[in-house]
Amino acid sequence: MTEPDEMIDRLEELIDARDASGASALLEALPAVEQSRFIDRLDDDTQEDLMMLVTPEQAASLLEKMPEAQAEDILDGLAPERAADIMEELDSDAVADLLGTLEDDEAEAILHEMEPEEAADARELLAYDEDTAGGLMRSEFLAYPLDATVGSVTEDMRSNAETYTDYDVQYAYIVDADERPVGVLRLRDLLLSTPATPVTKIMLPRPLVVHHAMELDELAQLFDDKGFVGLPVVDDEKKLVGVVMRKSVREAAADDVAEDFLKVSGLGGREELRSMPLVVRSRRRLSWLSINILLNVLAASVIAAYQDTLAQVIALAVFLPIISDMSGCSGSQAVAVSIRELALGLVRPVEMMRVLGKEMALGCINGLALGALLAVVALLWKGNPWLGAVVGGALMVNTIVAVSLGGLIPLALKRFDFDPALASGPILTTVTDMCGFFFVLSLATMLLPHLV
Amino acid sequence: MTEPDEMIDRLEELIDARDASGASALLEALPAVEQSRFIDRLDDDTQEDLMMLVTPEQAASLLEKMPEAQAEDILDGLAPERAADIMEELDSDAVADLLGTLEDDEAEAILHEMEPEEAADARELLAYDEDTAGGLMRSEFLAYPLDATVGSVTEDMRSNAETYTDYDVQYAYIVDADERPVGVLRLRDLLLSTPATPVTKIMLPRPLVVHHAMELDELAQLFDDKGFVGLPVVDDEKKLVGVVMRKSVREAAADDVAEDFLKVSGLGGREELRSMPLVVRSRRRLSWLSINILLNVLAASVIAAYQDTLAQVIALAVFLPIISDMSGCSGSQAVAVSIRELALGLVRPVEMMRVLGKEMALGCINGLALGALLAVVALLWKGNPWLGAVVGGALMVNTIVAVSLGGLIPLALKRFDFDPALASGPILTTVTDMCGFFFVLSLATMLLPHLV
Numbered sequence: 011m012t013e014p015d016e017m018i019d020r021l022e023e024l025i026d027a028r029d030a031s032g033a034s035a036l037l038e039a040l041p042a043v044e045q046s047r048f049i050d051r052l053d054d055d056t057q058e059d060l061m062m063l064v065t066p067e068q069a070a071s072l073l074e075k076m077p078e079a080q081a082e083d084i085l086d087g088l089a090p091e092r093a094a095d096i097m098e099e100l101d102s103d104a105v106a107d108l109l110g111t112l113e114d115d116e117a118e119a120i121l122h123e124m125e126p127e128e129a130a131d132a133r134e135l136l137a138y139d140e141d142t143a144g145g146l147m148r149s150e151f152l153a154y155p156l157d158a159t160v161g162s163v164t165e166d167m168r169s170n171a172e173t174y175t176d177y178d179v180q181y182a183y184i185v186d187a188d189e190r191p192v193g194v195l196r197l198r199d200l201l202l203s204t205p206a207t208p209v210t211k212i213m214l215p216r217p218l219v220v221h222h223a224m225e226l227d228e229l230a231q232l233f234d235d236k237g238f239v240g241l242p243v244v245d246d247e248k249k250l251v252g253v254v255m256r257k258s259v260r261e262a263a264a265d266d267v268a269e270d271f272l273k274v275s276g277l278g279g280r281e282e283l284r285s286m287p288l289v290v291r292s293r294r295r296l297s298w299l300s301i302n303i304l305l306n307v308l309a310a311s312v313i314a315a316y317q318d319t320l321a322q323v324i325a326l327a328v329f330l331p332i333i334s335d336m337s338g339c340s341g342s343q344a345v346a347v348s349i350r351e352l353a354l355g356l357v358r359p360v361e362m363m364r365v366l367g368k369e370m371a372l373g374c375i376n377g378l379a380l381g382a383l384l385a386v387v388a389l390l391w392k393g394n395p396w397l398g399a400v401v402g403g404a405l406m407v408n409t410i411v412a413v414s415l416g417g418l419i420p421l422a423l424k425r426f427d428f429d430p431a432l433a434s435g436p437i438l439t440t441v442t443d444m445c446g447f448f449f450v451l452s453l454a455t456m457l458l459p460h461l462v
Numbered sequence: 463m464t465e466p467d468e469m470i471d472r473l474e475e476l477i478d479a480r481d482a483s484g485a486s487a488l489l490e491a492l493p494a495v496e497q498s499r500f501i502d503r504l505d506d507d508t509q510e511d512l513m514m515l516v517t518p519e520q521a522a523s524l525l526e527k528m529p530e531a532q533a534e535d536i537l538d539g540l541a542p543e544r545a546a547d548i549m550e551e552l553d554s555d556a557v558a559d560l561l562g563t564l565e566d567d568e569a570e571a572i573l574h575e576m577e578p579e580e581a582a583d584a585r586e587l588l589a590y591d592e593d594t595a596g597g598l599m600r601s602e603f604l605a606y607p608l609d610a611t612v613g614s615v616t617e618d619m620r621s622n623a624e625t626y627t628d629y630d631v632q633y634a635y636i637v638d639a640d641e642r643p644v645g646v647l648r649l650r651d652l653l654l655s656t657p658a659t660p661v662t663k664i665m666l667p668r669p670l671v672v673h674h675a676m677e678l679d680e681l682a683q684l685f686d687d688k689g690f691v692g693l694p695v696v697d698d699e700k701k702l703v704g705v706v707m708r709k710s711v712r713e714a715a716a717d718d719v720a721e722d723f724l725k726v727s728g729l730g731g732r733e734e735l736r737s738m739p740l741v742v743r744s745r746r747r748l749s750w751l752s753i754n755i756l757l758n759v760l761a762a763s764v765i766a767a768y769q770d771t772l773a774q775v776i777a778l779a780v781f782l783p784i785i786s787d788m789s790g791c792s793g794s795q796a797v798a799v800s801i802r803e804l805a806l807g808l809v810r811p812v813e814m815m816r817v818l819g820k821e822m823a824l825g826c827i828n829g830l831a832l833g834a835l836l837a838v839v840a841l842l843w844k845g846n847p848w849l850g851a852v853v854g855g856a857l858m859v860n861t862i863v864a865v866s867l868g869g870l871i872p873l874a875l876k877r878f879d880f881d882p883a884l885a886s887g888p889i890l891t892t893v894t895d896m897c898g899f900f901f902v903l904s905l906a907t908m909l910l911p912h913l914v
Contacts, residue, residue: 042686043807050808075686077806168654201653202620234494234527257712264716268802271723275798276791282799283808284820292827295795302791303832306784307839313780314843320779327772327779328765331786331895332758338787339728339754343747346727347734350720354529355495356502356735368736375744380755387759391766443783 018051025056030063037068042075050080050285058087061096070099073108079281082111085120094123097132103148103258106135110145135252143229144222146262147243147252152182154209156192161205163195180239181253184213189249191217191242219244222251226266229259231355270349273431276302305436309334309443316451323461325392326454329384329401333450336380336405337412337442344369344416345434352424359425362418369417373410381406396460404450412442470503477508482515494527502532502737510539513548522551525560531733534563537572546575549584555600555710558587562597587704595681596674598714599695599704604634606661608644613657615647632691633705636665641701643669643694671696674703678718681711683807722801725883728754757888761786761895768903775913777844778906781836781853785902788832788857789864789894796821796868797886804876811877814870821869825862833858848912856902864894 017036024033037045049057049072061069061084073081073096085093085108097105097120109117109132117136121129131149138144152174154163163182167174182200184193193213203212219242220229232241233256243252273279276298282291313320313330320326348365351357357365385402389395416438420430454461469488476485489497501509501524513521513536525533525548537545537560549557549572561569561584569588573581583601590596604626606615615634619626634652636645645665655664671694672681684693685708695704725731728750734743765772765782772778800817803809809817837854841847868890872882906913 041683043683046806047808047810077808080808164653167650197649197653198619201616201649231493231495260709260712260716264712264719267716267723268719271719271726272798272802274723275726276795277798281802284799284803284817288820288823288827292824295792295824296828296831298795299788299791299828299832300835303784303788303835306787307836310780310784313783314777317776317780321773321776324769324773324776324779325766327776327782328762328769330779331765331783331899332755332762334783334787335758335790335891335895336751336755339751340747343728343750346724346729347736350724350733351736354498356499356529356532358499365736368740371740372744372747375740376748376751379748380751383752383755384759439787443787447783 018048021048022052022056025052025059025063028063030065033060034064034068037072045072046076046080049076049084050283054087057084061088062092066092066095067099069096074100074104077281077283078107078111079283080285081108083283083286085112086116090116090119091123093120097124098128101148102128102131102135102150103146105132106145110136110140138222141226141262141266142222143220143224143241143243143254144252146226146229146258147222147254148258149252151242151250151253153185153189153191153250154182154195156184156186156210158184158209159205160200160203160207160209160212163209164200164205183217183242183250183253184209185250188247190247191219191244191250193217194242217242219248219250220254221246226259226262227355229254230263233259267353270353270431273429274346274349274435276435279429279432302436305440306443309440309447312444312447313451316447316455319451319455319458322458323397323454325388325397326401326450329388329450330447332384333401333405333408333446334439334443336384337408337446338439340373340376340380340409341412341416341438341442342435344413345420345430345438348417348420349430349434352420352430357421359421362421365417365421366414369413370410373413376413377406377409380409394461396457400453400457400461401450404446404453407449408442408446411445412438415441470500473500474504474508477504477511477515480515482517485512486516486520489524497524498528498532501528501536502735506539509536513540514544518544518547519551521548526552526556529733529735530559530563531735532737533560535735535738537564538568542568542571542575545572549576550580553600554580554583554587554602555598557584558597562588562592590674593678593714593718594674595672595676595693595695595706596704598678598681598710599674599706600710601704603694603702603705605637605641605643605702606634606647608636608638608662610636610661611657612652612655612659612661612664615661616652616657635669635694635702635705636661637702640699642699643671643696643702645669646694669694671700671702672706673698678711678714679807681706682715685711719805722805722883725881726798726801726887728887731881731884754888757892758895761892761899764896764899765903768899768907771903771907771910774910775849775906777840777849778853778902781840781902782899784836785853785857785860785898786891786895788836789860789898790891792825792828792832792861793864793868793890793894794887796865797872797882797890800869800872801882801886804872804882809873811873814873817869817873818866821865822862825865828865829858829861832861846913848909852905852909852913853902856898856905859901860894860898863897864890867893 021033021036024036040048109120121133135149180197182195183191184195186192193215194217195209195213199212222243222245238256240253240255242250243254245251269279272281278294278298280294282294381402384405385398388401389398419434419437423430423433473485473488476488492500561572573585587601632649634647635643636647638644645662645667646669647661647665651664674695674697690708692705692707694702695706697703721731724733730746730750732746734746833854836857837850840853841850871886871889875882875885
């Protein structure tokens with residue numbers, strides 16, 4: 011047993027002995043990811059005990075550092091009263107993010123136990139779509155009226171320093187009588203001005219604001235274009251309702267890439283941790299595998315239709331899985347390029363002809379290379395050039411089909427608002443398998459006299 | 463032709479007519495990702511013309527917003543003198559990033575043309591490993607001596623406001639006579655103090671510093687643990703040499719996830735854009751495909767060894783690609799979970815027994831479900847329960863093998879310092895194909911009397 015594993019046992023003992031300060035001291039000595047890993051190793055009951063044992067502040071800080079799936083799992087198991095106490099220690103956007111991962115009735119039970127004001131804040135944020143400015147913003151921000159001065163603002167910041175530290179303040183906003191943002195104050199400008207200066211004199215007027223429904227893509231572009239650290243978010247009446255931070259947008263965008271990875275790998279984009287219950291993990295993976303096996307049976311039915319040919323040239327059976335796998339690989343490369351180009355905004359879904367042209371050209375070169383290679387293998391093995399021509403030719407043609415389709419499928423799915431990362435793989439492999447089996451077996455049937 | 467495409471034509475005309483202000487006006491009216499897409503659509507010569515036409519500042523700002531692969535491609539085509547002019551408009555870390563993507567002799571040619579001082583800065587940064595604090599830091603920062611006062615610092619900031627705006631200043635560092643950082647000044651503390659205050663009074667003493675060789679993983683953890691926006695980087699003598707920003711660390715970490723995606727998809731982790739030359743794209747994709755086809759031939763040789771059995775039960779040929787594909791899918795899910803858990807630090811490479819236990823349990827459930835499904839398909843099709851037992855049993859056993867291996871391979875690769883995202887897929891599919899083919903065909907050989 012390695013040293014850290016002994017420390018996990020030690021943590022378990024401390025929790026079992028209800029030693030709150032011992033358990034927190036052990037955890038606090040660890041870096042964040044090790045904290046998450048240690049907690050991940052405890053069984054569900056012990057995790058719950060730990061969350062009851064430490065202070066709500068400590069529990070909140072532990073939850074905040076965990077991968078979302080892990081935090082969700084733990085919150086799930088906690089009594090709503092305790093979960094509410096912990097939620098009250100977190101930023102409004104963190105509360106909304108965590109409650110958003112739970113089932114509606116579980117989130118409601120926790121909200122019910124929270125301070126009415128904080129629950130109302132969280133409910134408001136929860137009402138926004140996850141990947142919009144409203145869903146990404148925090149409702150804590152600094153706003154001052156038009157008649158404020160540098161002195162009054164500095165005075166307010168000084169006297170509320172405690173509260174504002176948590177706000178991660180970079181700007182303050184100047185709002186008119188209708189709570190509409192009319193200017194932005196930068197900290198550095200406050201620094202360089204005398205107390206009597208009216209804020210209207212040093213604020214940047216007509217600030218850029220974003221509507222709460224602005225989508226993640228557009229926000230990410232905006233932050234890329236301009237150097238802002240945060241942007242004010244307004245509602246339909248143009249009232250200031252929150253601030254969306256560059257950091258939150260970046261994190262959400264990075265999560266999207268990670269999600270694509272989980273989707274392409276057949277995990278439906280949801281994070282799986284091995285500490286989750288076996289049935290949950292098994293069910294999630296099976297939901298995708300069971301669709302896939304049916305698609306596989308469909309593709310294999312093409313082979314079944316050519317059993318007579320196969321029976322006469324049994325060597326073909328050796329090449330069918332090769333052609334299926336190689337076409338899948340060639341196609342996946344093209345899928346990945348399209349998904350990346352879509353994510354980077356370098357291709358638009360309507361540009362199908364451009365992608366088709368580019369991929370067909372590449373398909374011809376790679377198809378020729380791979381087809382020739384496979385033909386040589388077949389020739390060396392059986393000494394029959396016709397067999398080489400059949401399997402090599404089929405692989406060549408199918409490579410062109412696979413890369414063209416692989417390039418186009420993500421664009422087509424995106425155009426009709428389906429998720430390219432989720433659906434491209436199964437569609438691609440089913441179609442390329444069917445085509446590949448058809449090419450090799452129909453070609454073989456035509457050339458049967460030369461093959462037997 | 464859609465409207466934006468007409469605008470690309472218009473851009474091309476403006477460039478051909480050498481209309482610098484027209485071309486910049488058109489580009490500047492676009493959001494960043496559209497700028498990159500427009501430039502991506504121009505042919506290589508026109509891209510080069512554009513970079514010569516606009517000012518170096520404008521060219522720098524265009525390059526900075528592009529995906530790295532695109533910027534590399536454009537820099538590649540520019541005369542070193544022009545490239546050097548453009549580089550001089552960028553932050554030291556951006557210069558190092560861009561030059562780092564070029565071949566050594568190309569980067570050297572550009573450095574040779576740059577102002578000696580800026581070239582020296584870039585060379586220094588280039589000497590550091592890419593994913594370390596040194597490689598991620600910028601060499602622009604604010605440092606003041608121990609005897610500075612709030613007044614002298616504010617005065618310096620005020621008079622150099624122009625230069626410092628580009629530094630993205632959040633902190634200033636206080637250094638001793640040996641240039642070692644001894645304190646951090648926060649902007650907000652400057653704001654709340656009188657000019658006569660010595661900086662030593664308001665600085666945060668004994669600042670956390672990181673050594674230039676600290677790796678990305680560790681940096682990401684550090685920024686996750688603490689709320690810093692930036693951290694001072696020191697050399698072997700503990701001298702302050704740069705500042706690594708949270709932003710750069712986050713970006714590098716997000717790039718790593720994107721790279722994993724490109725590796726798993728058989729693109730070797732390098733970004734491919736469809737605007738790259740056909741031969742480059744084809745060669746890069748083929749380098750992986752040609753390894754893969756050899757592994758496929760190796761796996762298929764198992765089938766070749768059982769030709770006699772296949773010839774007698776030709777229906778088996780229909781199931782071979784299904785078993786190969788389904789095992790691959792089950793295994794990929796487990797690979798993805800391991801790669802994610804490794805990236806999140808939730809599993810360590812030595813925990814192989816834990817992963818094996820978790821995956822074998824899951825493999826039994828999913829193997830049973832998928833095996834039963836395939837057995838039913840075989841039974842319905844041929845009416846022979848023995849055939850169902852052979853293909854269903856083989857898929858069941860092979861699913862257990864595939865998920866166990868899929869979970870373990872990334873850990874084993876990581877342990878011996880290979881890249882899990884790059885090598886897990888090919889190793890997994892080759893082994894599971896060989897096992898799957900062996901299970902179904904050897905089982906069929908044993909039960910041959912019941913199958914014919």
